[in-house]
Amino acid sequence: MDNAINIKLRIWRQAGPKEKGGFVTYELQDIPTDTSFLETLDILNEQLVEKGEEPIAFDHDCREGICGMCSLYINGHPHGPATGATTCQLYMRRFHDGETITVEPWRSAAFPVIKDLMVDRNAFDKIQQAGGYVSFATGGAQDANAIPISKVAADEAMDSASCIGCGACVAACKNGSAMLFVSAKVSQFALLPQGKVEAKRRVKAMLAKMDELGFGNCTNTGACAAECPKNIKLSNIARLNREFIGAKCSD
Amino acid sequence: MEENKINTPAQPVIDSKIPEGPVAEKWTNYKAHQKLVNPANKRRLDIIVVGTGLAGASAAATLGEMGFNVLNFCIQDSPRRAHSIAAQGGINAAKNYQNDGDSVYRLFYDTVKGGDYRAREANVYRLAEVSNNIIDQCVAQGVPFAREYGGLLANRSFGGAQVSRTFYAKGQTGQQLLLGAYSSLNRQIQMGKVKSYNRYEMHDIVMIDGRARGIIAKNLVTGKLERFAAHAVVIATGGYGNTYFLSTNAMACNCSAAMAAYRQGAYFANPAYVQIHPTCIPRHGDKQSKLTLMSESLRNDGRIWVPKDIEDAKKLQAGEIKGSDIPEENRDYYLERRYPAFGNLVPRDVASRAAKERCDKGYGVNNTGQAVFLDFSEAINRLGIDVVRQRYGNLFDMYEEITDVNPGELANEINGEKYYNPMMIYPAIHYTMGGIWVDYELQTSVKGLFAIGECNFSDHGANRLGASALMQGLADGYFVLPYTIQNYLSDQITVPHFTTDTPEFDEAEKRVQANLDHLMSIKGNRSVDSIHKELGNIMWDYVGMGRTKQSLETALEKIKELRKEFETNLFVPGDQDGMNIELDKAFRLRDFITMGELIAYDALNREESCGGHFREEHQTEEGEAKRDDENFFYVSCWKYNGDDEKAPTLIKEPLHYEAIKVQTRNYKN
Amino acid sequence: MWLTNSSVGRKVVMSVTGLFLILFLTFHALMNLVGIINLKWYDAVCEFLGANWYAVLGTLILAAGFALHIIFAFWLTWQNRKARGNDAYSVTKRPKTVEWASQNMLVLGLIVLCFLVLHLFQFWAKMQVPELMGKTVLAGSHYLGAVFSHIWVVPVYLIGFCAIWFHITHGFWSAFQTLGTTNDKWIERFKCIGWWWATIVMLMFAAEVIYFAWYFDAFKF
Numbered sequence A: 001m002d003n004a005i006n007i008k009l010r011i012w013r014q015a016g017p018k019e020k021g022g023f024v025t026y027e028l029q030d031i032p033t034d035t036s037f038l039e040t041l042d043i044l045n046e047q048l049v050e051k052g053e054e055p056i057a058f059d060h061d062c063r064e065g066i067c068g069m070c071s072l073y074i075n076g077h078p079h080g081p082a083t084g085a086t087t088c089q090l091y092m093r094r095f096h097d098g099e100t101i102t103v104e105p106w107r108s109a110a111f112p113v114i115k116d117l118m119v120d121r122n123a124f125d126k127i128q129q130a131g132g133y134v135s136f137a138t139g140g141a142q143d144a145n146a147i148p149i150s151k152v153a154a155d156e157a158m159d160s161a162s163c164i165g166c167g168a169c170v171a172a173c174k175n176g177s178a179m180l181f182v183s184a185k186v187s188q189f190a191l192l193p194q195g196k197v198e199a200k201r202r203v204k205a206m207l208a209k210m211d212e213l214g215f216g217n218c219t220n221t222g223a224c225a226a227e228c229p230k231n232i233k234l235s236n237i238a239r240l241n242r243e244f245i246g247a248k249c250s251d
Numbered sequence B: 001m002e003e004n005k006i007n008t009p010a011q012p013v014i015d016s017k018i019p020e021g022p023v024a025e026k027w028t029n030y031k032a033h034q035k036l037v038n039p040a041n042k043r044r045l046d047i048i049v050v051g052t053g054l055a056g057a058s059a060a061a062t063l064g065e066m067g068f069n070v071l072n073f074c075i076q077d078s079p080r081r082a083h084s085i086a087a088q089g090g091i092n093a094a095k096n097y098q099n100d101g102d103s104v105y106r107l108f109y110d111t112v113k114g115g116d117y118r119a120r121e122a123n124v125y126r127l128a129e130v131s132n133n134i135i136d137q138c139v140a141q142g143v144p145f146a147r148e149y150g151g152l153l154a155n156r157s158f159g160g161a162q163v164s165r166t167f168y169a170k171g172q173t174g175q176q177l178l179l180g181a182y183s184s185l186n187r188q189i190q191m192g193k194v195k196s197y198n199r200y201e202m203h204d205i206v207m208i209d210g211r212a213r214g215i216i217a218k219n220l221v222t223g224k225l226e227r228f229a230a231h232a233v234v235i236a237t238g239g240y241g242n243t244y245f246l247s248t249n250a251m252a253c254n255c256s257a258a259m260a261a262y263r264q265g266a267y268f269a270n271p272a273y274v275q276i277h278p279t280c281i282p283r284h285g286d287k288q289s290k291l292t293l294m295s296e297s298l299r300n301d302g303r304i305w306v307p308k309d310i311e312d313a314k315k316l317q318a319g320e321i322k323g324s325d326i327p328e329e330n331r332d333y334y335l336e337r338r339y340p341a342f343g344n345l346v347p348r349d350v351a352s353r354a355a356k357e358r359c360d361k362g363y364g365v366n367n368t369g370q371a372v373f374l375d376f377s378e379a380i381n382r383l384g385i386d387v388v389r390q391r392y393g394n395l396f397d398m399y400e401e402i403t404d405v406n407p408g409e410l411a412n413e414i415n416g417e418k419y420y421n422p423m424m425i426y427p428a429i430h431y432t433m434g435g436i437w438v439d440y441e442l443q444t445s446v447k448g449l450f451a452i453g454e455c456n457f458s459d460h461g462a463n464r465l466g467a468s469a470l471m472q473g474l475a476d477g478y479f480v481l482p483y484t485i486q487n488y489l490s491d492q493i494t495v496p497h498f499t500t501d502t503p504e505f506d507e508a509e510k511r512v513q514a515n516l517d518h519l520m521s522i523k524g525n526r527s528v529d530s531i532h533k534e535l536g537n538i539m540w541d542y543v544g545m546g547r548t549k550q551s552l553e554t555a556l557e558k559i560k561e562l563r564k565e566f567e568t569n570l571f572v573p574g575d576q577d578g579m580n581i582e583l584d585k586a587f588r589l590r591d592f593i594t595m596g597e598l599i600a601y602d603a604l605n606r607e608e609s610c611g612g613h614f615r616e617e618h619q620t621e622e623g624e625a626k627r628d629d630e631n632f633f634y635v636s637c638w639k640y641n642g643d644d645e646k647a648p649t650l651i652k653e654p655l656h657y658e659a660i661k662v663q664t665r666n667y668k669n
Numbered sequence C: 001m002w003l004t005n006s007s008v009g010r011k012v013v014m015s016v017t018g019l020f021l022i023l024f025l026t027f028h029a030l031m032n033l034v035g036i037i038n039l040k041w042y043d044a045v046c047e048f049l050g051a052n053w054y055a056v057l058g059t060l061i062l063a064a065g066f067a068l069h070i071i072f073a074f075w076l077t078w079q080n081r082k083a084r085g086n087d088a089y090s091v092t093k094r095p096k097t098v099e100w101a102s103q104n105m106l107v108l109g110l111i112v113l114c115f116l117v118l119h120l121f122q123f124w125a126k127m128q129v130p131e132l133m134g135k136t137v138l139a140g141s142h143y144l145g146a147v148f149s150h151i152w153v154v155p156v157y158l159i160g161f162c163a164i165w166f167h168i169t170h171g172f173w174s175a176f177q178t179l180g181t182t183n184d185k186w187i188e189r190f191k192c193i194g195w196w197w198a199t200i201v202m203l204m205f206a207a208e209v210i211y212f213a214w215y216f217d218a219f220k221f
Helices: A037-050 A122-131 A151-161 A168-172 A179-191 A199-212 A223-227 A235-249 B023-033 B054-066 B104-114 B121-141 B173-191 B256-263 B296-300 B310-318 B334-338 B348-360 B377-383 B385-403 B469-489 B503-521 B528-542 B549-569 B581-605 C007-037 C039-048 C053-084 C105-124 C128-132 C140-148 C153-178 C184-215
Strands: A004-013 A022-032 A100-104 A113-115 B046-050 B069-074 B194-198 B200-208 B211-219 B225-229 B232-235 B274-280 B303-307 B372-375 B410-414 B417-420 B423-432 B449-451 B634-639 B649-654
Touching: A004 A037, A022 A037, A037 B528, A122 A179, A122 A199, A122 B173, A122 B194, A151 A179, A151 B173, A168 A179, A168 A223, A179 A199, A179 A223, A179 A235, A199 A235, A199 C007, A235 C007, A235 C153, A235 C184, B023 B104, B023 B121, B023 B469, B046 B054, B046 B211, B054 B069, B054 B173, B054 B194, B054 B469, B069 B200, B104 B121, B121 B173, B121 B469, B173 B194, B173 B469, B200 B225, B200 B256, B200 B503, B200 B581, B211 B232, B211 B503, B225 B503, B232 B256, B232 B469, B256 B449, B256 B581, B274 B296, B274 B348, B296 B385, B303 B310, B303 B334, B303 B348, B334 B348, B348 B372, B348 B423, B377 B385, B377 B417, B449 B469, B503 B581, B528 B549, B528 B581, B549 B581, B581 B634, C007 C039, C007 C053, C007 C140, C007 C153, C007 C184, C039 C140, C053 C105, C053 C128, C105 C140, C105 C153, C140 C153, C140 C184, C153 C184
Parallel strands: A004 A100, B046 B069, B046 B232, B069 B194, B232 B449
Antiparallel strands: A004 A022, B200 B211, B211 B225, B274 B423, B303 B372, B372 B423, B410 B417, B634 B649
């Protein structure tokens, strides 16, 4: 391999939710630059297992940037230094020979660490369960073309719906706020006629759940949108605010 | 090779429970005469659904809406992460919104033909029939499908069809459909009808009096085994593509639930039908963990080629020249040459095999010799870079991020002709058509055990068309299983809620625990992944795109040796207390080994070429697949014989075609 | 009450009071301009804003605005710290699009608060307060001279204005974002308007301070 680098990985290790964690530095030799970052962790894990040690636990699944399972706070950025990409879409050519790469788990009170770099994002499911749906049962639908929806609204709803629920917004936010995540779902439904029927109930329920679960207050720093691997826009948060204030004022 | 001899005893009768009547009326007839469970009784019945992909989530949600108590399990940290989410292209439906002559029959016909006439007619017709309901359902859920300026739904065309019937949401259709099902599921969780268990993995099925009555699942966080009981068990755990180690499947995709069903007596049907997707990014070394799929839509404007001259190929392999150094006249656009009518748009299996054929002859274009070019020079020269970037810009960027080559970049000019960097692609395992055998009601050969989605075998025959996987998953989950399961449950209403405190549960848990203890106790020298990689290499080399009697026999032998290696030389670090990712992987690998064997057995038995299964002995002079309808017009159902080491028994379910005339697939003219 | 028990509600309080304070600052800067044009007129304005019922009412409303804004700021920050958890990141980097001010609003606010206390002590405590207590006070320009004849006042005030400038450049558009009045286009527009607004108002203040310091001979040694 002519394009290979030696790196140091400074990784957060924590045996369990209640254990005390700390950084451990590992050295890796001859990592080809066309290796993905997660493959590099795979290589490291393989070496750890060969030495009889426990591998590093980290979340990952599709490795195509869509499932939202991968997390990792790499060198000060959720999902690493690349923009508009998840950790699994990060390749080693982004790093240089001899570099020390610091890898941390998402840090937020609402996302407790399970083990090493793995955190519990169940809070996101709970927010969705509070109202992230159209109350409608299978079988009762009218013809799909019965309600025309403007292309502009449909496209915008699609952009909002692209959220993969990875939690990078919470990880990036100095306030640990989940507003970008909640606003993406609220926006998707607020933009479509199917979602408008119960829009008020939805926004109040989802926001209340978000607050209840201990996420912080949004102070509009915009770090969430800047670090979002799917480029979910800040204007979604404005829409959420608008919907919420409107719903409360009409109570 | 005595021990590999396939057992074919006197045939037990397979009852696929296909309803009476002409194919177009079967589903209506079935629904009119099936037994139902009244609302008050639904509350008394518990159903376990394992998996939260399109099939699992939609089934769990719909069963919950109907009033059943559902227990829903997923291996990831949230139901929304199931691998259905990664489907890109779209979902087929016979809406005929484009007025191009589409109909339920046409969708049915295309699917059967695309599946190389190895699917069950009645199931496919039902699939085509409910396809329209799926679109209605998803729109009502708020799925943001692409629309025209007039506000109506947009469609695109896809391989293997002459009409535009594919609905899509950007390149993220699977994601949007799954999030739709997930939202319905969330509503039921909120209402208390569905109980959701995340980071749980099913380890075994519990049988009581010959019926599936529960599961043993492992809490992946605490490492503890837990028991769950229900009146019926539904598995929706996807395909077995990761048997090949490298595939486009997600890392956690596994076949352990299917193997548990198989070991409990559920037949495994058509395991040899594995789909290989032609447009994946080639492997780059032995340290890779996963292959990346590039959208099939690239074949609309990209041209696939290798050098005409073997010397050029050698230089490419040595890295002495680049693709853009080879002028037009020295390029072999082999798909256009072999299939003038369909050209670069031939179905997936055909395109994949053609690439392998060229590479096997030594024309591969990268250092491994296993890659072909996908070139946009002609499209860019014709349409301009802006138009091409508009269509494929995000894919070009993704390709550049992974390989450091930008396919839209001007690389060379020869005799006034502009050449752009070509992409490199190679086929990879993508989808598995085979799966747990189910009857028309989606019930396996084990009473009370159902299989839906990619996990079952029923609808795609020997090859799946693009945009049909999403359709099948949602059809099973929203519209088929919630009906057919009632036919089974109607006489279960007097059975009270189960306790897990029975000898059967004790025994099942003991069995699972013993297996885990065994894996921990081997304490050999090899990591799980190193053995899995070896299995993957065996599978790819001997049970891959081109199979022969000899290669399959070699595979069976090698897998046996590998099992021995696994059983004696595996090393799992850590302990069973808390999370142990290596132990979880080891548990899955044990099943992949058995699965690999099963694929090889089936491929060895099926002495014909059809769809995703290509036996090199059975091809035409031009190298096309040659089916043998006289001898192999059946579904191969494999029955477990009580021990992984023993060869399974083959049972045949003959196919009966009433509505469609069986023909040779032709994509040449 | 949703204004206190929901995160968006609390932010609405911050944004409404914040916008109110921006308006106040704008009027304050305009009022000071009068002093540059003619100190007599300035004295008249000061007299007008003395111990009258409308001036007192205005002061009370203003004080309430400040108090709410400050109390909520501490409350929100406390909650946000809690939401962040106990473990801090070892390495953090600010993305390019994130304003420095947006992540340091509390610190900036504290600087502004110190400046406010000083400013109240220098003027309000000597003008409106004694008047309310029934004492006679001198003309406004007298106090202006008393303060701005000291050279140290100039840099201290300029630092205060800088902090307010940073605070407003983020606070302005952030308030409109919280009130839900923005979209993709208007976020950028509000950012632009906010930047100019803050810059113009703060330049006015700065010019006024420098002018008064020059007028009252602070620069002579």
